[in-house]
Amino acid sequence: xxxxxxxxxxxxxxxxxxxxxxxxxxxxxxxxxxxxxxxxxxxxxxxxxxxxxxxxxxxxxxxxxxxxxxxxxxxxxxxxxxxxxxxxxxxxxxxxxxxxxxxxxxxxxxxxxxxxxxxxxxxxxxxxxxxxxxxxxxxxxxxxxxxxxxxxxxxxxxxxxxxxxxxxxxxxxxxxxxxxxxxxxxxxxxxxxxxxxxxxxxxxxxxxxxxxxxxxxxxxxxxxxxxxxxxxxxxxxxxxxxxxxxxxxxxxxxxxxxxxxxxxxxxxxxxxxxxxxxxxxxxxxxxxxxxxxxxxxxxxxxxxxxxxxxxxxxxxxxxxxxxxxxxxxxxxxxxxxxxxxxxxxxxxxxxxxxxxxxxxxxxxxxxxxxxxx
Ligand code: SER
Numbered sequence: 001x002x003x004x005x006x007x008x009x010x011x012x013x014x015x016x017x018x019x020x021x022x023x024x025x026x027x028x029x030x031x032x033x034x035x036x037x038x039x040x041x042x043x044x045x046x047x048x049x050x051x052x053x054x055x056x057x058x059x060x061x062x063x064x065x066x067x068x069x070x071x072x073x074x075x076x077x078x079x080x081x082x083x084x085x086x087x088x089x090x091x092x093x094x095x096x097x098x099x100x101x102x103x104x105x106x107x108x109x110x111x112x113x114x115x116x117x118x119x120x121x122x123x124x125x126x127x128x129x130x131x132x133x134x135x136x137x138x139x140x141x142x143x144x145x146x147x148x149x150x151x152x153x154x155x156x157x158x159x160x161x162x163x164x165x166x167x168x169x170x171x172x173x174x175x176x177x178x179x180x181x182x183x184x185x186x187x188x189x190x191x192x193x194x195x196x197x198x199x200x201x202x203x204x205x206x207x208x209x210x211x212x213x214x215x216x217x218x219x220x221x222x223x224x225x226x227x228x229x230x231x232x233x234x235x236x237x238x239x240x241x242x243x244x245x246x247x248x249x250x251x252x253x254x255x256x257x258x259x260x261x262x263x264x265x266x267x268x269x270x271x272x273x274x275x276x277x278x279x280x281x282x283x284x285x286x287x288x289x290x291x292x293x294x295x296x297x298x299x300x301x302x303x304x305x306x307x308x309x310x311x312x313x314x315x316x317x318x319x320x321x322x323x324x325x326x327x328x329x330x331x332x333x334x335x336x337x338x339x340x341x342x343x344x345x346x347x348x349x350x351x352x353x354x355x356x357x358x359x360x361x362x363x364x365x366x367x368x369x370x371x372x373x
Contacts, residue, residue, distance in 0.1 A: 054123075055079040055080055055083050056079060056083065056123045056124040056164070057083050057085075057120060057121050057122050057123045057124070058075055058079065058083060058084045058085065058122070058123075058124045058125070058126060059085050059087060059105070059116060059117065059120065059122045059124070059125050059126070060072055060084070060085065060086050060087060060125075060126045060128060061087055061088075061105060061107050061113075061125065061126070061127050061128055061129045061154065062087075062088060062107075062127070062128035062129030062130065063086035063087050063088045063102070063128065064086075064088040064090050064092060064096070065088075065128055065129075065130075065230070065232075065233075066225060066227055066230045066231060066232040066233075066268075067128055067168075067225065067227075067230070067268070067271065067272065068086055068088070068126075068128050069086065069096055069099075069229075069230060070227070070229070070230065070268055070272050071126060071128075071272050071275060071276075072084050072086045072099075072100060073099070074272050074273070074276055075276065076099075076100055078276070081100045081101075082100070082101060084100060084101070085100075085101040085102070085103060085116075085120060085122075086100065086101065086102045086103075087102070087103050087104065087105035087116065088102075088104075088105070089104065089105070089106050103116060107127070107129050107146070107150035107153055107154060108145065108146070108149060108150050108153065109153075110153045110156070110157070113153055113154070113157055114157050114160070114161075117157055117161050117163070118161070122161070122163060123162075123163060123164065124163060124164045124165075124166070124279065125154065125157075125158055125163045125164070125165050125166070126166045126275070126279075127151070127154045127165065127166065127167045127168075128168065129146060129150055130146060130147050130168075130195070130198075131143040131146050131147060131195065131234060132172075132195060132232065132233065132234040132235035132236075133172050133193050133195040133196070133234070133235055133236045133324075133327050134234050134235060134236055134238075134323060134324050134327065135233065135234025135235075136193060136194045136195040136198075136234070137193055137194065137195075137323055137327070138234075140194045143194045143195060143198065144194060144198070147194070147195065147198030147199070147201075147202075148198050148201055151167070151198070151201070151202050151205065152205075154167075155205055155206070155209055155215075158209075158215060158217075159209055159213055159215050163215075163216075164216040164218065164279070165206065165215060165216065165217050165218070166218050166219070166220075166275065166278070166279055167202050167203075167206055167217070167219050168219065168220055168221075168222050168275075169199045169200075169202060169203050169219050169220065169221040169222070169290060170195070170196070170199050170221055170222055171183075171221065171222070171223055171224065171237075171263065171264050171331045171332050171335065172191060172193060172195050172196040172199060172236075172327070172331060173189055173191055173196050173199040173200050173203065173221060174187075174189055174191060174196070174330075174331060174332050175188075175189065175190040175191040175192050175196060175330050176190070176192065176329075176330040177190050178190070178332065180331070180332050180333045180334075181332070181333040181334050182332070182333075182334045182335060182336035183292065183332035183333075183334070183335055183336060184292070184336045185288060185290070185291060185292050185336070185337075185339050191330070192326075192327075192330055193327055202219070203219055203290045206219055206289060206290070207219075207289045207290065210289050216283070217289050218278050218279060218281075218286070218289060219289060219290040219291070220274055220275060220278055220290075220291055220292075220293050220340075221290065221291065221292045221293065221335070222266065222271055222293065223237075223263070223264035223265050223266045223293070223294065223295065223335060224236075224237025224238075224240055224263055224264065224265045224266070225237075225265075225266055225267075225268055225271050226240050226241050226265055226266070226267055226268065226355060226359065227241065227267075227268035228244070228268075228358075228359050228362035228363050229362070230268075231245075236257075236263075236324045236327045236328050236331070237263055237265065237328075239255050239256060239257055239300065240263075240265055240298075240300075240303060243255070243300075243303060243304070243307060244307070244359045244360065244363055245363065247307055247311050247314050248311075248360070248363050248364060251311070251313060251314060251315065252314065252315035252316070252317075253304075253314065253315070253316050253317075254316075254317050254318070254319050255300045255304075255316060255317070255318050255319070256319060256320060256321035256324050256325070257299075257300055257318075257320065257321075257324060257325055257328055258300070258318060258320055258325060259299060259300050259301035259304075259318060260299050260300075260301060261299050261300060261325065261328045261329070262297050262298065262299040262302075262333045262334075263297060263298075263299075263328060263331060263332070263333070264294055264295075264296070264297050264332055264333070264334060264335045265295065265296055265297065265298060265355075266293070266294075266295040266296070266348065266350070267295065267349075267350035267354070267355045267358065267359075269349065269350065270295050270348045270349055270350050271293075273349075274293045274340075274346060277344060277345070277346065278291065278340075278344060281343075281344040285343050285344050286343060286344065287339065287343050288339060288343070291337065291339055291340040291343070291346075292335040292336060292337040292339070292340065293335070293337050293340050293346055293348075294334065294335035294336070294337040294348070295348035295350060295351070296348075296350070296351050296352050296355070297333055297334045297335075298352050300316075300318075302352065303352070303356075304316050306352055306353060306356045307356055307360070309356075310356070310357075310360050311360075
């Protein structure tokens with residue numbers, strides 16, 4: 001593990017709380033099986049441990065990031081509380097710890113991850129551990145370790161144990177030479193961030209393992225995700241979450257992107273439902289293994305105008321961050337998700353006005369509760 005030891009404790013501390021990602025482990029990898037030993041005639045091996053009639057046994061990595069807790073809640077309702085295990089390297093808050101199974105898991109520790117999969121008879125893995133775009137640029141080595149080395153561990157364990165594997169990709173998997181408006185599923189992908197490079201790598205590796213070994217790999221390219229209960233960390237689209245918190249608490253907001261920077265975005269409920277739907281989609285519906293999903297596109301000015309309909313006194317200033325502006329300028333303006341809509345019936349529920357209403361309703365009631373206490 002040559003990368004991690006050079007990284008400072010400060011970097012780990014700065015990163016860990018915000019992104020639900022994994023820090024580095026020093027364990028030695030020991031693989032008793034390699035998917036590289038499986039020939040194409042063995043491609044059915046992936047169905048050995050999973051029967052479609054059983055409930056899946058799900059492991060979510062990076063479970064304390066923006067999406068894990070919400071996805072666990074959704075999957076637990078469907079498959080039973082004990083069939084969905086959240087994992088992370090950080091201590092869970094009380095409400096997470098008491099809501100269902102939670103365990104320590106470090107994706108950079110191959111043996112630890114394999115032990116968890118074996119002991120819990122895992123059949124599906126949702127791999128949420130990752131460093132996002134802006135924080136990845138600040139810590140390229142750590143992003144490379146978590147997003148690429150970690151993915152290799154996950155892929156090999158998924159192949160070894162016949163798991164269905166979901167890995168999210170992102171608008172960040174595209175770059176300045178991609179068509180931006182709209183961006184189709186298949187086009188030039190030359191991202192300029194380590195985050196984007198690692199996600200293109202994940203898409204390609206997952207698809208390769210699918211075609212080479214029959215692994216049941218499924219991937220959605222998420223837009224920027226907006227949620228009230230959990231916050232992202234270190235992303236370029238984070239402003240669209242922060243504005244709601246600042247508008248309610250401070251009555252003012254400073255935006256690090258220019259007012260006309262338009263990006264694809266999605267409310268968390270749509271994102272989690274899309275994830276459930278692709279996980280449950282019959283294999284024969286999937287003509288591809290990596291799909292764009294789209295809901296809305298807006299720029300900061302449009303979001304501000306919508307928020308001001310409810311909070312007319314909101315003060316907004318712009319203080320452009322060069323790194324994040326550069327990243328945003330290279331990303332899609334709008335996703336073409338026609339293949340997801342055609343193949344497995346994807347349809348979003350929330351557009352900009354519904355997003356703003358639901359976010360303000362949730363955060364306003366939280367503020368009232370906090371004040372009442
Ligand atoms: N939300 C991510 C980021 O901004 C994009 O997928 O980095």
